[in-house]
Amino acid sequence: MIHGVTKSDEVMTTDTCIAGAGPHGLAAALHLKQVNPSADITVIDHSDQWLATWNRQFKYSEIATLRSPIVHHPSPHPYALTDFVKSRELSRSGLPYDPPTTEAFTAFCAEIIADSTLSPPIAATLESLRSNHQGLELETSSGTLRAQNLIIATNPHQRVIPQWTWSLIGRQPGLVDHALDVNLPDLSDLSGQKIAIIGGGLTAAHLARNAATKGAAVKMIARRPLQIRDFDTEPGWLGPKYLTKYLAESDERLRIQAAREARGGGSIPGWMRDHLEEPTGEGRIEILESTEVVSAQVTSPRGCMLELNNGETVHSDRVWLATGTQNSIQSMRCLHSVLDDIPVIDGFPLVDQSLRLGPHPIFIMGRSATFALGPAAGNLWGARHAAHRITAAITGIELAPDGYGNSFRKHDSA
Ligand SMILES: Cc1cc2nc3c(=O)[nH]c(=O)nc-3n(C[C@H](O)[C@H](O)[C@H](O)COP(=O)(O)OP(=O)(O)OC[C@H]3O[C@@H](n4cnc5c(N)ncnc54)[C@H](O)[C@@H]3O)c2cc1C
Known part of the structure; x- marks a missing residue:
């Protein structure tokens, strides 16, 4: 049996393996x-641990509330988090559209995991797999696993690293970091430090605000004017308003292009713009809109000089790249043996409506499911919708929209 991180020769069998214990993997497990x-x-x-990556991201960036409304979470029951917050008398964020606080979301997830019969994740990396279309043999860092079905909930992505940073990378510790690696709790006092944050989305804004609170002088450098939007994807994409036309698009490339355009670049909700007003008014944060870095050089004894497209220069002690990530199913080398059978456009596999990868008993969730679910596939909304469909495909039982009882057997179960 595979356990812990010790590689074992024994082969373990399971009906369904879920790779990835983030919100998406958890949603799939809870729906099943x-x-x-x-x-x-x-x-x-x-x-x-469940949700290790999610929890680390929120802790590192010191994010106090989610961006999405309270009905989006891994449980099959949309109002479960609302009921949880009410019954525990937890404080609400008080922000428009009622996003849950990080504290409430974390406590809720811990409770739904404890209430389920789910075991903790096994610490193992999926390394390769063989599919005979009916079953799978999975090679993991802790041994071999035979499974009837595999759900990929690993959030495969590549970080967006601008080319001008190449002259800085590896030159001084902490000089340039991707936002996912910036550990704010470790940086308790940033007074006297100049920090350049590249990007104009919510991650950039969180980092800017929190670094300014710790005493840093921050420059947010965004290549467009700040985009103010309540959500990262317009709510019309969560229902028929936009999805009907999207799914009717027969040209796969145009469909993927529409999804990419719908997400656009980064954006911030109005409440975050309001939160930035005070530190910008006091000069602790300067927002350089429609501005791009064109080159960078290390300065002595520390820091760097960024040259901007308007001819100005900015001196920084640290550069944080809130430049996002790109979905890339090909970055999962363990899938290479099956990806030959599946068309992929811009890192998105062309899956059917049950989110199955071609003829294989492999299902995908997260941003990788964009072709079938649209631009919100990677969000918590996408987690529940993907989990619903994959569960129906695996079990032949489709849950009712409220996630309770009332499930019915599909006519043609997969
Ligand atoms: C800072 C931040 C805030 C966000 N806030 C919101 C929000 O408020 N609302 C919203 O809807 N969305 C939000 N999102 C977007 C999205 O919901 C999150 O990115 C979420 O974490 C995606 O969940 P996931 O399960 O797909 O991936 P992850 O949380 O990244 O989990 C994937 C897991 O897979 C594991 N894994 C990877 N490769 C392998 C492998 N080969 N073998 C085994 N395991 C592997 C990783 O260890 C990881 O734990 C946010 C994203 C970020 C970065």
Whole structure:
């Protein structure tokens, strides 16, 4: 049996393996358990904890509230988090559209995990797989696993690293970091430090505001004027308003292009713009809109000089890249043996409506499911919708929209 991180020769079997124990993997596991509480599920992740990556991102960037409304979370029951917050008398964020606080979301996830019969994830990395179209043999860092089905919830992506940073990378510790690596709790006092934050989205804004609170002088450098939007994807994409036309588009490239355009670049909600007003008014944050860095050079004894497209220069002690990530299913080398059978456009596999990868009993979630679910596939909304469809495909039982009882058997289960 595979356990912990020790590689074992014994082969373990399971009905469904879920790779990735983030919000998407958790949603899949909870939906399968909702249909069949004794479902045989094995979850593997780099970490032996649920939501390790999610929790780390929120802790590192010191994010106090989610961006999405309270009905979006991994449970099959849309109002479960609302009921949880009410019953525990937890404080609400008080922000427009009622996004939950990070604290409430974390406590809620801990409770739904504890209430389920789910085991903790096995700390293992999915390394390669063989599919005979009916079943799978999965090679992991802790041993071999035979599974009837595999759900990929690993959020495969590549960080967007601008080319001008190449002259800075590896030159001084902490000089340039991607936003995902900036550990704000470790940087308790930033007084006297000049920090350039590249990007104009919510991550850039969180980092700017929190670094300014710790005493830094921040320059946010955004290549466009700041985009003020309540959500990262317009709500029309969560229902028929835009999805009907999207799904009717027969040209796959145009469909993917529409999804990319719908997400656009980064944006910030109005409440965050309001939160930036005070530190910008006091000069602790300067926002350089419609501005791009064209080159950078290390300065002595520390820091760097950034040259901007308007001819000005900015001296910084640190550069944080809030430049986002790009979905890339090809970055999952373990899938290479099956990806030959699947068309992929711009890193997005062309999956069917059950999110199945071609003829293989492999299902995908997260941004990788964009072709079938649209531009919000990577968000918590996408987690529930993908979990719903994959559960129906695996079990033949489709849950009702409220996630309770009332499930019915599909005519043609996959
Ligand atoms: C800072 C931040 C805030 C966000 N806030 C919101 C929000 O408020 N609302 C919203 O809807 N969305 C939000 N998102 C977007 C999205 O919901 C998150 O990115 C979310 O973490 C995606 O969940 P996931 O399960 O797909 O991926 P992850 O949370 O990244 O989990 C994937 C897991 O897979 C594991 N893994 C990777 N490769 C392997 C492998 N080969 N084998 C085994 N395990 C592997 C990783 O260890 C990881 O734990 C936010 C994103 C960020 C970065």
